[in-house]
Amino acid sequence: xxxxxxxxxxxxxxxxxxxxxxxxxxxxxxxxxxxxxxxxxxxxxxxxxxxxxxxxxxxxxxxxxxxxxxxxxxxxxxxxxxxxxxxxxxxxxxxxxxxxxxxxxxxxxxxxxxxxxxxxxxxxxxxxxxxxxxxxxxxxxxxxxxxxxxxxxxxxxxxxxxxxxxxxxxxxxxxxxxxxxxxxxxxxxxxxxxxxxxxxxxxxxxxxxxxxxxxxxxxxxxxxxxxxxxxxxxxxxxxxxxxxxxxxxxxxxxxxxxxxxxxxxxxxxxxxxxxxxxxxxxxxxxxxxxxxxxxxxxxxxxxxxxxxxxxxxxxxxxxxxxxxxxxxxxxxxxxxxxxxxxxxxxxxxxxxxxxxxxxxx
Amino acid sequence: xxxxxxxxxxxxxxxxxxxxxxxxxxxxxxxxxxxxxxxxxxxxxxxxxxxxxxxxxxxxxxxxxxxxxxxxxxxxxxxxxxxxxxxxxxxxxxxxxxxxxxxxxxxxxxxxxxxxxxxxxxxxxxxxxxxxxxxxxxxxxxxxxxxxxxxxxxxxxxxxxxxxxxxxxxxxxxxxxxxxxxxxxxxxxxxxxxxxxxxxxxxxxxxxxxxxxxxxxxxxxxxxxxxxxxxxxxxxxxxxxxxxxxxxxxxxxxxxxxxxxxxxxxxxxxxxxxxxxxxxxxxxxxxxxxxxxxxxxxxxxxxxxxxxxxxxxxxxxxxxxxxxxxxxxxxxxxxxxxxxxxxxxxxxxxxxxxxxxxxxx
DNA sequence: CTCCGTATTGCATCCGAATGCAATACTGCC
DNA sequence: GGCAGTATTGCATTCGGATGCAATACGGAG
Numbered sequence: 001x002x003x004x005x006x007x008x009x010x011x012x013x014x015x016x017x018x019x020x021x022x023x024x025x026x027x028x029x030x031x032x033x034x035x036x037x038x039x040x041x042x043x044x045x046x047x048x049x050x051x052x053x054x055x056x057x058x059x060x061x062x063x064x065x066x067x068x069x070x071x072x073x074x075x076x077x078x079x080x081x082x083x084x085x086x087x088x089x090x091x092x093x094x095x096x097x098x099x100x101x102x103x104x105x106x107x108x109x110x111x112x113x114x115x116x117x118x119x120x121x122x123x124x125x126x127x128x129x130x131x132x133x134x135x136x137x138x139x140x141x142x143x144x145x146x147x148x149x150x151x152x153x154x155x156x157x158x159x160x161x162x163x164x165x166x167x168x169x170x171x172x173x174x175x176x177x178x179x180x181x182x183x184x185x186x187x188x189x190x191x192x193x194x195x196x197x198x199x200x201x202x203x204x205x206x207x208x209x210x211x212x213x214x215x216x217x218x219x220x221x222x223x224x225x226x227x228x229x230x231x232x233x234x235x236x237x238x239x240x241x242x243x244x245x246x247x248x249x250x251x252x253x254x255x256x257x258x259x260x261x262x263x264x265x266x267x268x269x270x271x272x273x274x275x276x277x278x279x280x281x282x283x284x285x286x287x288x289x290x291x292x293x294x295x296x297x298x299x300x301x302x303x304x305x306x307x308x309x310x311x312x313x314x315x316x317x318x319x320x321x322x323x324x325x326x327x328x329x330x331x332x333x334x335x336x337x338x339x340x341x342x343x344x345x346x347x348x349x350x351x352x353x354x355x356x357x358x359x360x361x
Numbered sequence: 362x363x364x365x366x367x368x369x370x371x372x373x374x375x376x377x378x379x380x381x382x383x384x385x386x387x388x389x390x391x392x393x394x395x396x397x398x399x400x401x402x403x404x405x406x407x408x409x410x411x412x413x414x415x416x417x418x419x420x421x422x423x424x425x426x427x428x429x430x431x432x433x434x435x436x437x438x439x440x441x442x443x444x445x446x447x448x449x450x451x452x453x454x455x456x457x458x459x460x461x462x463x464x465x466x467x468x469x470x471x472x473x474x475x476x477x478x479x480x481x482x483x484x485x486x487x488x489x490x491x492x493x494x495x496x497x498x499x500x501x502x503x504x505x506x507x508x509x510x511x512x513x514x515x516x517x518x519x520x521x522x523x524x525x526x527x528x529x530x531x532x533x534x535x536x537x538x539x540x541x542x543x544x545x546x547x548x549x550x551x552x553x554x555x556x557x558x559x560x561x562x563x564x565x566x567x568x569x570x571x572x573x574x575x576x577x578x579x580x581x582x583x584x585x586x587x588x589x590x591x592x593x594x595x596x597x598x599x600x601x602x603x604x605x606x607x608x609x610x611x612x613x614x615x616x617x618x619x620x621x622x623x624x625x626x627x628x629x630x631x632x633x634x635x636x637x638x639x640x641x642x643x644x645x646x647x648x649x650x651x652x653x654x655x656x657x658x659x660x661x662x663x664x665x666x667x668x669x670x671x672x673x674x675x676x677x678x679x680x681x682x683x684x685x686x687x688x689x690x691x692x693x694x695x696x697x698x699x700x701x702x703x704x705x706x707x708x709x710x711x712x713x714x715x716x717x718x719x720x721x722x
Numbered sequence: 723c724t725c726c727g728t729a730t731t732g733c734a735t736c737c738g739a740a741t742g743c744a745a746t747a748c749t750g751c752c
Numbered sequence: 753g754g755c756a757g758t759a760t761t762g763c764a765t766t767c768g769g770a771t772g773c774a775a776t777a778c779g780g781a782g
Binding site for chain 3: 049083
Binding site: 391392393403404406407408410411414435436438439440441442443444 | 767768769770771
C-alpha cells in the first residue's frame with residue numbers, strides 16, 4: 001500500500017538544491033516581462049488584468065498567452081502600494097474565547113474571501129497585548145478591522161486617525177460612536193431567567209466569566225437584573241474563566257457556600273455550564289435537571305451532545321459574521337457613513353438541562 | 362457597577378463626520394514627511410527605522426520626535442515591495458476539520474507573531490476550492506505556506522516554482538519531497554487497538570472519517586492493520602464525516618448490521634466517538650465502557666468532559682505548531698535546505714470510555 | 723597640524739503595477 | 753474620400769521605503 005517509496009528514482013535529482021546556474025535563478029515574472037514577451041507596453045498588461053479596463057480582444061489574447069507562458073501573476077503588494085488599497089482586513093481575536101470563536105473565524109474569512117478580500121489574522125494571549133498588534137495592523141495598511149477583542153477609546157482613536165473603519169464584534173465602547181455587530185446577551189439571559197423563575201426555581205447561582213470580558217459582564221448583568229425584577233433574593237455569584245475546569249470548580253464553590261444546592265445555575269457560557277453539570281452529577285450525585293437546572297450561553301457544538309443537551313441561547317454566528325463583513329465593506333467603500341450597531345437576538349434553545357416553563361403557544 | 366453611562370456628555374461632538382476641511386484630510390504620513398519635518402533625508406528616516414542601520418543618536422532623536430509628531434508608521438506594503446519579503450505567510454485550512462484546528466490556528470498565529478511574521482488566513486469550504494486560494498496566496502507574495510489542506514502534486518509544483526516554501530500540516534504527498542509536520546496517526550491507532558485487544562475485545566467496529574481526509578485514512582488503515590496482525594476477524598467499518606451527528610448515525614448503522622453490538626468502537630476522531638457513546642447510551646441503553654468500549658483520536662476539549670472521558674490519542678498541538686513555524690522560517694531563510702519531516706507521537710490517554718489493558722509498569 | 727580610518731548622511735535608483743493624458747487606430751456616416 | 757467620435761495603446765509618473773555608492777564629518781595617531 002505504501003509502495004512507490006523506493007521506485008521513482010528520477011525526479012528527485014531534479015529537485016535537489018538548484019545551485020547550477022540554470023534558468024531557475026530567474027525571479028518571478030513581472031508585468032514588464034509579460035509586456036516584452038507579448039511585444040506590448042507594461043500598461044497594456046496592467047489593463048488586461050483589470051476588470052474594467054479597455055483592451056481589445058487581440059490584446060487580451062496576446063497578453064494572456066504571454067502571461068501564461070511566464071506564469072505571471074499580478075503582484076498584489078505592488079498593486080496595493082499604488083492603489084492605496086491592500087484588500088486586506090485585520091481580524092483580531094483574543095485567545096481566551098476559545099471554543100466559540102473558531103467558528104466565527106472561519107465564517108468571516110470565507111465571506112471576505114468571496115468578496116475578494118484577504119484576512120490578516122491577529123491573536124493575542126491577553127487583551128493587553130493589543131498595543132503591538134495594533135501597530136502591526138497599521139503598518140500593513142489593512143483596509144478595515146474586525147475586532148473581537150476590546151479596544152480602549154485611545155486605541156480606537158489611533159485606528160480611526162488612520163481612517164481605517166473598525167467593526168466591534170460582540171463588544172462595544174460606551175459613550176463612543178462605533179460600528180458593532182452583537183448578539184443581545186442581556187436579552188438572552190433575561191429570557192433564560194424568566195423561564196427558570198416561571199418554572200418555579202427559587203435559589204439561584206450565577207457563574208460569571210472573566211472580569212475583563214465584556215460579554216460575560218453583560219450576561220451576568222442581564223441575569224441579575226431580571227432576577228431582581230422578579231423578586232428573587234437568593235443568588236450566589238461565583239466567577240470562572242470560561243473554561244471547563246473552572247465550571248466544575250465554580251459549582252463546587254457554589255455548593256460550599258450553602259447547605260443546600262441551588263435550584264438553578266446560570267453559567268456565562270456553555271462550556272462552564274457543562275463543567276457545572278459534570279461536577280453536579282459526579283461529585284454530588286445530583287441529577288440534572290431534576291435536582292438542579294443548568295443553563296449556558298453560546299450554543300457551541302458540545303451543547304448539543306446528548307449527555308448535556310443544554311438549555312442555552314445560541315448566537316446566530318452565520319448572520320452575525322455576514323453582518324460584520326458587509327458592514328465593514330460598506331464603511332470601506334463609503335468612509336463617511338455614520339456608525340451603525342446591529343444587534344441580533346439569540347436562538348432560544350430549550351434543551352434538557354433545565355426545567356423551563358412550558359413553551360407559550 | 363454600571364455607573365457612568367449617562368455622564369460624559371462631550372467628546373461625542375468631536376467625533377462626528379469630519380466634513381469640515383480640518384487638518385483631517387491629510388494622508389498618512391510617509392517617510393518623506395518625517396524627513397522634511399526633521400530636516401533630514403528620507404534615507405535617514407528609513408535607517409532610523411531599521412534595526413541594524415547606522416544612525417547617530419542625535420539623528421535618531423530628531424527623526425523619532427518628528428515621526429511621533431506625525432504619527433508616522435513605516436508602510437509594510439512599500440517595504441515588502443522593495444525588500445521582496447512580505448513577512449506574511451499563508452495558513453490554509455479547510456472547513457471540515459472543525460473542532461480541532463481552531464486551537465492549531467491560534468497557536469500558529471501566535472508563534473509567527475512572536476517572530477515578526479503576519480498570518481494571512483485562507484479557509485476553504487471544500488478542499489477542491491484550493492485552486493483559487495492558491496492563486497490568491499501567490500499574488501500576495503507570501504513568504505511561505507503552511508497547509509492543513511491537501512494539495513495535489515501539480516498544485517505544490519506551482520507554489521514551488523514561485524520558490525515559496527511549503528509545510529504540510531498532518532498531511533503528506535507520497536513520492537514527493539515535502540516538508541511536513543505530523544502526528545503519527547497509525548502509531549496512535551495501533552496502540553489503541555493493541556490495548557483493546559489485550560483487554561479482551563473481540564468484535565470491532567471502525568468509524569472512519571471523510572474519504573478525502575488523509576488523516577482519517579491513515580487512522581483507519583493503522584487500526585485495520587493492527588487488528589489483522591492480531592488476528593481479529595470480526596470488523597465492521599462504517600464511515601462518517603467527523604461530525605457529532607455522523608458519529609451517532611454510524612453507531613446505529615453498526616448496530617443494524619449485526620445481531621449483537623460490538624465490543625469496541627474505534628472512531629476516527631473524538632467528536633464521532635462522542636456521538637457513538639451518546640447513541641449507544643441513549644438509543645440502545647448500552648453502558649460505556651462495560652458493554653461497549655469506545656475510543657477516539659485527537660484529544661480535543663470535549664474529550665475530557667466527565668460524561669465521556671475518552672480514551673484517545675491527543676495530538677501534541679503545541680509542539681507541532683512550534684515545529685511547523687520554526688521549520689517554515691528555516692526554509693524561508695535558507696531556501697536550499699533539503700526537505701524534512703517531523704513526526705510526533707500522540708499522548709496516550711487512558712480515559713474511561715474503554716476497557717484497556719492494565720498500564721504496563 | 724596633517725593624514726587615515728570609520729561613522730554618518732544624502733543622492734539616486736529600484737521594486738511592480740496603476741493611471742491621467744496624449745497619440746494613434748478604427749468605426750461609422752455623410 | 754473626409755471627418756467626427758470612440759476605442760486602444762503607450763508614455764511617463766506615482767506609490768513609500770530600502771540600499772549601494774559617494775560625500776562629508778569625526779576621531780585618533782603620528
